[in-house]
Amino acid sequence: MIDESKQTANEEKVLIFTEGPAPLNIKEKNRISAWFFSFAFSILTLAGLCIYRPDPYWTIMLFVPDGLLVTFQITLISVSIAVPIGLLTGLGRLSKNPIINSIASVYVEIIRGIPLLMQLFYIYFALGSLLQMSPMVSAVIALSFCYGAYMGEVFRAGILSVSHGQTEAARSLGFNQQQTTFIIVLPQAMRTIIPPIGNECIALLKDTSLVSVIAISDVLRRGREYAASTYEYFETFTVIALVYLIITLLLSKCMSMIEKRLSYYDRSR
């Protein structure tokens, strides 16, 4: 029984590592150099372009920060809503209560079955017009609920990855179900959970580019505005792509540093 749950946890974990630059694993030397080359490449290219052809490139660079701020803002708010939703969903999916379990499972199934762009349209144009929601609010709702569902699976797998013996030891001491979850299981699950959650955050940041279709001036939309007026599509989108790349690479570096700190209690005999 215990082995079975471990197996599903492992399968799940494999599924999670799909999107975005993976947080660096210290043991994987190749990935570190891949990260380094990508980062050096993007920084040098961007700097080179701005220095040698300041006319379009530096002008574009000056044009994007407004949008960048919006992108960060949406990412930050959405992540801070998506993570609690993910935690609740993950706990719900593991709940023995059939009602809570079904609600969480149906939510995950529905969200996973509908493309994010479609959800965004639906919330902004269908619900937004009924409820008078601004584009910003619609965008945040769409992204948080979508990524909340994805993160729910991450939390579920992470919790399942903690050995059942931990739960039994805690329960045998007299901890109730909630205390066991929050004091014993979740802190250990965090090590499994943090890297894929980091991936989801990076994926979310990239997916904020979708909000440019509902009239939000994020980086991509600012770029499109600039390009539309100057016809410098190639130059503009090159800069935008490099900016996204640099940000996601930096984030993946941060994630790997957090991950390293989380393994403080590992074998250090």
Added chain:
Amino acid sequence: MIDPVKKFSALNDPDLKAAISMRGVWKLFDEVVALKDINLDIQAGEKVVIIGPSGSGKSTALRTINRLEEATIGQIYINGQDIYTKTNDINKMRQNVGMVFQNFNLFPHMSVLTNLTIAPMTLRKINKSEAEDRAMFLLKKVGLIDKAKAYPSMLSGGQQQRVAIARALAMQPSIMLFDEPTSALDPEMIGEVLDVMVKLAEEGMTMVVVTHEMGFARQVADRVIFMDQGAVVEEGLPMQLFDYPQHPRLQQFLKQIL
């Protein structure tokens, strides 16, 4: 229709003065009958060793006592309290019954000291300095006072198991359950764990121990129980069971393990 539980209890009332009293306890896992009509009274201060082949239901018997496993039918009383009555909070009852597992199950994300203080501080609302004093006292008792700041992964198996025993004791239980506490250990570490258990026995703790350490059983046990295929097949003094086994299955089992 006759309710099998009622029918049984009418025949044989539980011993409310016993530390543990089991009446007509059955446990089914789908088609597997893990426990077959277990009736057991263990008095306060008594040391009982359970032996039996793998899969005979020893762990299940132990785990039904603190309801880590729910009995399918039957009654279990701890210190005269029915653990299946809704009005009795199982989490409260478990605080009184310590358990030591084969795989230690220390909390790896906490230091040894925190492993010992977390339950008393959270559940008994004891303040930190008091909990730590008591934890240090227990660590001294199991000979690991210098490991208070260490994390479990830095310890050997024998050390981890001693910490696990101390962790269970930190809740000041009146009963201790041990499920093959030395089976996962390298041979040279078995002694240090058994020594701690012997000391605990000498202090008068009520102990139920699943183990194949015959030396320990002879030295400590008031009673040995031999289980096979989910049932208690034979029970008695260690000397009786080990030197004059009656049941052919026990004779065969002893031949195999000696």
